[in-house]
Amino acid sequence: MEPATASPDDDRGRGVLIVRNAASGSAVIRLDPASTFAERLPAAQLRELRDGEDLEDVVAQAMAADDPPTVLGVYGGDGSVSRMAHLARRYHLPLLAMPGGTFNHFVRALGVESVDAAIDAYESGSTMDVGVADAAADDDAPLTVLNVVSVGAYPELIEERERRNSLGRWLGGVAATAIALRRAEPLTIVRSGHRARVWSVFVSVGRNDPDRVATMQRQEADAGVLDVRIHHARGSKVRALASLAFGKRTAAVMRALRLFPRDTDIERLVVGELDLGVRPEPGHPAVFVHDGELEQRDAAGFRLRCVARPDAVRVFAPAGVH
Missing domain, CATH: 2.60.200.40 (Tumour Suppressor Smad4)
Structure with missing residues (x-):
């Protein structure tokens, strides 16, 4: 997925980091969302999660930059979304979750049926605070x-x-x-x-x-x-x-x-x-x-x-x- 190039006078999506897990949703056929991101969020920072690359490291690198993101976005399945939600909690940032997996149970429960629906909510500033669970095995940090x-x-x-x-x-x-x-x-x-x-x-x-x-x-x-x-x-x-x-x-x-x-x-x-x-x-x-x-x-x-x-x-x- 090639990063979108924003024109100087189009700042839609500025401050949004979107990480896409290409391995998600392998059991279903989905259209590549790159064109949607380029059209609707041209100033967003887009990252493809490569094999062996850790989502936590990608986000940490972005947060350490001179212009850190103000919104964490993820296109992937429930596993990818839960990991990004964990990081959104850590950095106290809102989460832009988009369905890119096989089942997408979490985003469906929020009424987010498509990438466009998620972006619609972002553009209108429509948010809600949702509950999660912390799960810890033995002395490990909670997930x-x-x-x-x-x-x-x-x-x-x-x-x-x-x-x-x-x-x-x-x-x-x-x-x-x-x-x-x-x-x-x-x-x-x-x-x-x-x-x-x-x-x-x-x-x-x-x-x-x-x-x-x-x-x-x-x-x-x-x-x-x-x-x-x-x-x-x-x-x-x-x-x-x-x-x-x-x-x-x-x-x-x-x-x-x-x-x-x-x-x-x-x-x-x-x-x-x-x-x-x-x-x-x-x-x-x-x-x-x-x-x-x-x-x-x-x-x-x-x-x-x-x-x-x-x-x-x-x-x-x-x-x-x-």
């Missing part, structure tokens, strides 16, 4: 979570899929699902001194659909709580994998086939914070996923702490979003 953090069956499925990237997204996903179904084992969590054997735990930012287990699609914009779904290990491996259906239609099919977990197997909590000890079975990875990003731990188990942070980041969004 900013926009949608959900999860342990159990879903992170293991993602870990298997990443091992098989060479097969392509579709074939790799099929292979990973087959292997995960064969190898699936409950893990042990410890909460408030009580142990439980579970298939998975999903910690959603904001209240979510009560009929879902895998709450990967954020439902609220101005979230101030965590909506926790604990799938207790009382059913089969098939039910454990079926619980990962996060679309309404897919979940409805699973229910009709009686493959979905029973309501009595799902524990729901709406809390301000959650503290879990996570202990996978021997031979299983100590991993968790946040906003589609896999985090691996070296130890056999870890402590995961999630805290709701209301009004944590200011984001450009259409007026009237709740």
Whole structure:
């Protein structure tokens, strides 16, 4: 993506840094947004995130310049947006988030359906303060979570899929699902001194659909709580994998086939914070996923702490979003 060249008398987008993650959205066909940026934000600073390049370093370099950005923009998927939101919090700057990934759960919850819609909000100065979650493993610094953090069956499925990237997204996903179904084992969590054997735990930012287990699609914009779904290990491996259906239609099919977990197997909590000890079975990875990003731990188990942070980041969004 070539940087746009602004004419001296056209300062639209001046002060905006836009970082594009070209690796996002590989599963869908999208038009290159470069022409839109050049036409509507000609004075913005555009950066392509290259292989091996770290978003934090790119932003730090821009912030150290003589004319640091006053808005941090990102074109990418949920993982890229969550990392930029983390940096927006650090530098106390508003976030211009544009859908450039496969699912774009966060921006869709804000009513941002396209790059043009995001730029419309920016041009009109329409912003809102949105809630996030801080998620920290052991003594690590907290990560900013926009949608959900999860342990159990879903992170293991993602870990298997990443091992098989060479097969392509579709074939790799099929292979990973087959292997995960064969190898699936409950893990042990410890909460408030009580142990439980579970298939998975999903910690959603904001209240979510009560009929879902895998709450990967954020439902609220101005979230101030965590909506926790604990799938207790009382059913089969098939039910454990079926619980990962996060679309309404897919979940409805699973229910009709009686493959979905029973309501009595799902524990729901709406809390301000959650503290879990996570202990996978021997031979299983100590991993968790946040906003589609896999985090691996070296130890056999870890402590995961999630805290709701209301009004944590200011984001450009259409007026009237709740």
